[in-house]
Amino acid sequence: MNAAAPRSAVTRQGRPRHFLMCRPTHYDVSYSINPWMEPAKPTDTSLAVAQWERLHDLFLELGHTIELIEPIPGLPDMVYAANGATVVDGKVFGARFRHQERAAEGPAYLDWFRARGYTELHEPQYVNEGEGDFLVTDSHVLAGWGFRSTLEGHAEAQEFFGRPVVGLELVDPRFYHLDTALAVLDGDEIMYNPAAFSAGSLAVLRSLYPDALLAEPADAAVFGLNAISDGRHVVLPEAATGLAEQLRERGFEPIGVDLTELLKAGGSVKCCTLELRPRG
Ligand code: ARG
8 A cells, every 4th residue: 555645535434413503693793802803893693694504504414413502682702602611421511701791601501501401511610612722532622722711721621521631822812712723623633723823732733643734824814724524524614725625635525614704703613513522
């Protein structure tokens, strides 16, 4: 076997997923807690809803199961369901937001899980913004810090899940959550934007994931890393064309979507999607 055989020859196996989403009924940019958010710029809520609906329908077409949480008036960022919790092995680690503007989302998401019959729930003591900063690979929970989630929050998550949490420092305010700079493609395969990490954290990523796909700055800048992979299909912002090509070379099927209206608050595909991982 030629070790240099193109990876596109690999047949990728997708796995149906279980997602929680929140319709952007009350979406708006009325405050600014990241560099993308410019309250003076007009937003179009009905366009945000239409773009979100297409993402929702695409996930259904790909065979995924979607649950919905009722959007709450006055919580315009609630559409970013990834921030609502982290769910591993059927265990729910609640979120605690850094900014007051989003504080009420943490308990709202936990209530949803309680009402759905989840019994292993954790109300967090320290700031963590759910799957915005916790990304689960087969071997680790990769965890961002520097802008939102805290190291204390990482330790709290490690204790709750009993899985090794690897802290990674984010250094570019445009990529303020880990899921804006890194995505899990399958198992222990990841893609990331090297420029978003501190030198030490980059060295950690290089040693743990030597074969990772490295995104170009242009693709990172349009939130290409804010993607959802089922192991085969990778749903990502359509503007990330270079990244789509790199994914194709590795045997994935990239599917571009237009979520530009939701990018005005600093979110895209992954931000809108919380994965509900069942008991293993
Ligand atoms: N406006 C939101 C915030 O700044 C966007 C959250 C995006 N979500 C994410 N998982 N990165 O908190």
